[in-house]
Amino acid sequence: QVQLxxxxxGLVKPxxxxxxxxxxxxxxxxxxxxxxxxxxxxxxxxxxxxMLDSENIMYNPSxxxxxxxxxDSSKNQFSLKLKSVTAADTAVYYCARYGGNVRxxxxxxxxxxxxVSS
Amino acid sequence: xxxxxxxxxxxxxxxxxxxxxxxxxSRDVGGYNYVAWYQQHPGKVPKLxxxxxxxxxxxxxxxxxGSKSGNTASLTISGLQAEDEADYYCSSYTSSGTWVFxxxxxxxxx
Numbered sequence: 152q153v154q155l156x157x158x159x160x161g162l163v164k165p166x167x168x169x170x171x172x173x174x175x176x177x178x179x180x181x182x183x184x185x186x187x188x189x190x191x192x193x194x195x196x197x198x199x200x201x202m203l204d205s206e207n208i209m210y211n212p213s214x215x216x217x218x219x220x221x222x223d224s225s226k227n228q229f230s231l232k233l234k235s236v237t238a239a240d241t242a243v244y245y246c247a248r249y250g251g252n253v254r255x256x257x258x259x260x261x262x263x264x265x266x267v268s269s
Numbered sequence: 270x271x272x273x274x275x276x277x278x279x280x281x282x283x284x285x286x287x288x289x290x291x292x293x294x295s296r297d298v299g300g301y302n303y304v305a306w307y308q309q310h311p312g313k314v315p316k317l318x319x320x321x322x323x324x325x326x327x328x329x330x331x332x333x334x335g336s337k338s339g340n341t342a343s344l345t346i347s348g349l350q351a352e353d354e355a356d357y358y359c360s361s362y363t364s365s366g367t368w369v370f371x372x373x374x375x376x377x378x379x
Contacts, residue, residue: 195272195358196307196315198368209366245314255305255320256360262314 153178155246155260163240163267169233173246173260180222184249185229186256187220189242197242201249202229236267273298273359273371280377286347289374291359292340297369299340303362306335306344310355318357319344346376354378 159171173185186201200210202220210218214233222229233240243264247256274292281287291298291306298304304322307315317326319335322342332347342361346353359371 195373196360196370198360198370211367212365253317253320253324253326254303255317255326256307256315257317257320257326259314259316 153248153258155248155258157244157246157260157263159244159263159265161264161266163236163265164269165237165267166235169231169236169240169244169265169267171231171244171246171263171265173229173231175227175229175248180224180227180229183251185220185222186247186249187218187231188245188247188256188259189240190245190262191239191242196245199231199233203250238267241265241267271369273361273369275357275359275371275374277372278375278377280379281346281349282379283349283351285349286345287349287376289344289346289357289359289376291342291344291361291371293342293361293369294340296364297361298337298342298359300364301362302337304335304337304342305360306333306342307358307360308353308355309358315358349378351378 154176156174163169184201187199190196202208219232243262245262247259302322306319309315318329322337323335334345357374
């Protein structure tokens with residue numbers, strides 16, 4: 152059974168870069184779209200982007216080029232970098248898997264709260 | 270991209286059936302059979318309940334079913350139980366190759 156776990160700082164200063172890593176256990180990172188989703192407190196989830204391989208990456212246009220997703224197959228991990236953060240980027244960040252026989256985001260990691268504040 | 274439109278709240282009594290709707294456009298819900306539904310209990314991780322409009326993943330109760338007509342997708346929960354009380358979010362693939370979520374519907378079991 153595949154499990155995902157996010158890790159990274161819980162506090163980031165405005166204008167700096169948010170960096171998160173998702174470790175995949177119980178399965179390979181090959182052949183799936185590895186996804187980042189965030190959910191501001193009390194609001195709906197927001198899809199940030201996903202990556203299958205270096206030629207198949209999509210981002211939410213609302214991020215205006217600030218996001219980068221990468222996959223490290225050797226470590227069975229994938230990551231998110233979001234630059235020039237503001238308070239509006241404060242949210243619970245989830246990693247998730249998409250693809251295979253189930254075309255939905257499943258499973259999800261437990262989520263990690265990232266606050267942007269000085 | 271705009272969030273898909275969902276009613277803020279819906280309620281029902283145990284044993285009843287309720288339907289939650291999700292309205293988009295021809296560029297998302299109406300254009301693709303890639304609509305999914307997620308259940309989220311307070312403080313918990315969203316759980317996939319329906320994908321590809323009508324399909325249930327293993328582990329999702331068969332009391333949950335999905336459908337679509339035009340630009341509106343629907344989630345029906347039959348035989349309502351107290352444990353179904355949660356927030357429900359729809360999501361859809363879009364013509365831009367991205368995904369969009371709905372604003373969410375809070376289900377209250379009376």
